[in-house]
Amino acid sequence: MTQQGVRWTADQVLALAPDAPSRKAGSRLGSAGPWSQTGSSGEGAVWGLCKGSGSKPYRTVIDVADAAGPAYKCSCPSRKFPCKHALGLLLLWAGPGGAAGSEGPADAVPDGAPPPDWARQWLDSRRARAETKRNPDAAPERTAADPEAARKRAERRAERVTAGATELERRLADLLRGGLATAEQSGYGLWEETAARMVDAQAPGLAARVRELGAIPSSGSGWPARLLEECALLHLLAAGWLHRDRLPAPLAATVRSRVGLPAPARGAPVRDLWQVLAQYDTADSKLTTRRVWVHGERSGRTALLLSYGAAGRAPALSLPVGLAVDAELVPYAVDPAAHGLRADLGEQFTAPAPATRRPPGLPPAAATARYGEALRDDPWLDAWPTTLVRVIPVPARASGRGSEPDAEWQLADADGDSALPVSPSAASRSGLWRLVALSGGAPLTVFGECGHQGFTPLAAWADGTTETVRL
Structure with missing residues (x-):
């Protein structure tokens, strides 16, 4: 919701659902029937009462202008965020198309009404906490850290990481000397024990990559080649740490970050x-x-914004695809061009509103060259964001059964002879068929992630439109 009164679409609301059952239950509550005393304000709040099985209706209020994404409060006992009542209220607020049988927004969720006391108290407390975070004078003063003590702690940690990297190199050499087949016989315990040693060495980045190796043996045809590739990258990272004094400064910073050491400073918002x-x-x-x-x-x-949640719980950050928000982002690195794309969402100045343009992109040949440059700076990249323009999804090699989903696919340049292969994991998802249906043989703009196994499409725009289709 914005000052101009623009509301979200049903697809953007349903993208917030933590799981399929919540999406289905929320859709059933997206009509005016169970709701009363609904309203929305220009400050980005939506509220209403939903009739449930008890004598008292559930009180639901949503802050759609929150800097970390929509925030929810509901008196129901559900532990899911957002719950089905919050989803239903947002669908009702979205208006026509929000749910079957829903009324228009002006009738179902009127604009401009003041929030009731129970909603206002929650909204005021949230915004007071946000203001305290933004105002450094309101926070208690912190005692300056002792630089000498910090230097000694950093040296001790570096020594532990060096010991861990040395042990990891020895274990990788033992694995290759004995043959990759021994990894299948040893089971996951070998990798978990090695990862635990990396945790003891205060190298969480090494530990995470070791754990990923444990899932590769017996994972399907070609697993020895995949295991060898990942072992080579892990060896490169451990060797990079052991010889970091010989590396260019930007690459040395990348190695420190990949090993798991915190960045010394962050960039300006x-x-x-x-x-x-x-x-x-x-x-x-x-x-x-x-x-x-x-x-x-x-x-x-x-x-890239990352958010985490305990197993079974959705992370707190949620920004519906297709919206745009005027906000500050705080990069994890002083020079984002030198290393890393990660950032944190900072202060938000307006509520999210539908985007009015598509991101600029490149044809497949230029995108491949850009990905190569990124790998030069960071060989351990898991994914590189890429927007392809004027591409058409086509089968690269048929499986002999027509258009079966196990055919290999690629995104071909509509104006040239270059193409990017679609990653095997993406080719098995329903999103690929949505992409093919959206194209219908016509060029598209497609955003996704480039990786060593191919391109994973995540969103697309039909030619001549700005509506984002989530894949």
């Missing part, structure tokens, strides 16, 4: 109109990681 290009979650048994890609319309910079 960058204010821009940040367009949300993609958002998706990955999860393991302990942690859910949310990746949000944003692009600055004025600066032309692309940044």
